[in-house]
Amino acid sequence: MRRGWVAVAAATMVVLTACSGGSGGTSSSAASAAADPAKVSGDITVLTNRTDQIKDGSLKKYADEFSRTYPNVNVKFEGLTDYEGEVKIRMNTENYGDVLLIPDNVSINQYPTFFSPLGDSAELSKTYNWTDYTTVKDKVYGIANYGTATGLVYNKAVWQQAGVTQWPKTTQEFIDDLKAIKAKGQATPYYTNYKDAWPLQKWTDNIGGPSCDQGGKDKLSTTAEPWAAGQDLNAIDGLLYTTVHEKLSEDDPTTTNWEKSKTLLGTGRIGAMLLGSWAVPQMQAAATAAGQNPDDIGFMPFPQATAGKLCTIIQPDYKYAVNVHSKNKEAARAWIDWYLNKSGSAQAEQAVSSVKGSPLPASLKPFEAQGVTLLLGQNQQNAAVISKIDKGSEIGLGSPDYRQKLVDTARGAAQGDMNSYFADLNKKWAASQKTVTG
Amino acid sequence: MTALQKDRKQGPATAPAAPAAPTKPALHRRTTRRHWWFTPWLYLLVPLTLLVAFTYLPIIDMFGYSATDWDGISPTSENVGADNYLELFTRPELFKVFLVSGVYLLASFVQIAAALYFATVLSFNTRFRNLFKGILFFPYLMNGVAIGFVFLYFFQPGGTLDSLLGTVGYHGRLMWLGDPDLVNKSLAGVSVWRYTGLNMVLFLGAIQSIPGHLYEAASLDGANRWQQFRHIIAPSIKPIISLSVILAISGSLAVFEIPYIMTGGANGSQTFVIQTVNLAFKFDKVGLASASAVVLLALILLVTWIQRRLVPEERVELS
Secondary structure, eight states, X not given: OHHHHHHHHHHHHHHHHHHGGGGOOOOOOOOOOOSOGGGOOEEEEEEESOHHHHHTTHHHHHHHHHHHHOXXXXXXXXXXXTXXXXXXXXXXXXXXXXXXXXXXXXXXXXXXXXXXXXXXHHHHHHHXXXXXXXXXXXXXXXXXXXXXXXXXXXXXXXXXXXXXXXXXXXXXXXXXXXXXXXXXXXXXXXXXXXXXXXXXXXXXXXTTTTTTOTTTTGGGGTOSOTTSTTSHHHHHHHHHHHHHHTTOBOSOGGGOOHHHHHHHHHTTSEEEEEEETTHHHHXXXXXXXXXXXXXXXXXXXXXXXXXXXXXXXXXXXXXEEEBTTOSOHHHHHHHHHHHHHTXXXXXXXXXXXXXXXXXXXXXXXXXXXXXXXXXXXXXXXXXXHHHHHHHHHTOOTTSTHHHHHHHHHHTTSSSSXXXXXXXXXXXXXXXXXXXXXX | OOHHHHHHHTOTTTGGGTTTOSHHHHHHHHHHHHHHTTHHHHHHHHHHHHHIIIIIHHHHHHHHHTTBOOOSSSSOOOBOTTHHHHHHHTOGGGTTTHHHHHHHHHHHHHHHHHHHHHHHHHHSOOTTHHHHHHHHHHHHHSOHHHHHHHHHHHHSTTSHHHHHHHHTTOOOOOOTTTSTTTHHHHHHHHHHHHHHHHHHXXXXXXXXXXXXXXXXXXXXXXXXXXHHIXXXXXXXXXXXXXXXXXXXXXXXXXXXXXXXXXXXXXXXTOOHHHXXXXXXXXXXXXXXXXXXXXXXXXXXXXXXXXXXXXXXXXXXXXX
């Protein structure tokens, strides 16, 4: 009987603490690096979306190497399959790991509430790229491990068989190339990954690419109609619309499958998919597993040239941050510093390391050779305002729903056409912008 | 009242005092009551704690959130009064998604009819009837997520359904999930497949409470199976049927799991609950989402109430 009471009391306590967890943080002491590795100690938990790296033991290997330099720090990993969804809800409590990746849908002006400052932006931006993505009032709250180029993963063999040897430079050229692939009949020219949805939101990363302007995204805060002709989003979403409208994508987008798409691209049954350059090693692995040549997998920039030159934005991946409630901030910071600088994980992923002066990965060597302009990220001055306008308008640049509707419109499954849909988006954006900026 | 309490009253400590004064028995009754009035509550403590903690507190919180502009994550939020409700009711496109529920509602009548049919057939001496009961009830035991994934393969172009149709000579290429006119019917079909078994078990239970001699008398009078169903079974299980209809209607208003897993609400399959989830977690409008959840709750209560007025509960006498 007594044990029963204890259980009830414990359950009640759990419930009560769960309810009162939203009080938020007050401490904001910086997570600064320690001078002597031997003096840093503590147990830290690192939240990660890379459940595959937990399974294959590569994270464990990094942790073992880390403990050689920091013998008194114990690193534990926690993998989350639905990273974005779970972490955001956990952030209502104080228990969201010591080191975590900043979820995409947390607005930048909320960073100081949840994360410890890692240092002054003037200082850190000398060492790392993309610090402006997480800078609030001159303090940096997160650092990316690496960045990836935006563009299209494609199967070189498929494109060559269709007689295409040059990267397309306009929407029209791109559509013509896809038509040539379709005429061959061997492959689906383009694959949307509509069902898994998140690949559709990768199109947003190209903002700034078509106009070759790092400030392209920042302009959204002052542009009333981002889908009007000549704007980046018009070029980006117009390309997707035309591709689907010309029936150059898979027949039934609602039953696509991301895991299967890797094999399909690797074996030459898909021509191209718009993703980041991070996808190249995954597609190569799928090609190898299916007995095909991994060198067939290539990467090309977004097909719109400015003044005759193609251009690509290098976007940072997830940014690493320290929980503002962490009890072992020094150890957490030590892990971030070591992981970014010493682990070599960015190189292993064939990505562009955030540490300035690192060499470009092999997948981007052709970009250099062809003279593609590489822009290191989008400007972030107006990121908070843009996020407010976006959420207020319920368009969701960072979520796939509006592009799913775009695909539906393009294939005739939803009412309207490109112009009416773009007009609708423009209207929503303009209205929300008016409320936000006054 | 109970044997235990009587024993207590006659206990050695209080027994001698009992006959002394007229006021004393009352006093001592009060003391025994003080010990025992909460006995039933002791047994109810655990379920009530769970109920309050996981049902009523969140609902109260939901009402609270619906009056704020909370974004789901920041520690502060502002009170905006009835603004969320105002916004909800001035944007008719937010209610358009209830049209999707209509498809599920029609499907749920198919489901009740099928469940009634199977329950009736299986309540008679059918061969392998326990096996069939098991087969029909099995889908309800499966996890909704697993069902979603299974049916994704089922509906794929060239998938299970297409091959099945191919064996009977139909080779049309229908896009079960890709066609906007078909998608909700396909999804509703999955939900029929899943919940028919549950309805059937409810009906079976009710049918089994009908005394056997009624059938005997009916068949002596020459009633066939349909007549037996029409005049004995259907009237006897009327309360269960009307309960099923209530559950079907509130269920169709609040469809979530199957479309969310299978299409994520894409291609015009968005339901009111999916829309609410999107508002809360994609657009950070937890206040507005809570308000729509409150509206959904009110709607379901209203529909149930109207139904109760139209079909009042009545006792069925079986003899």
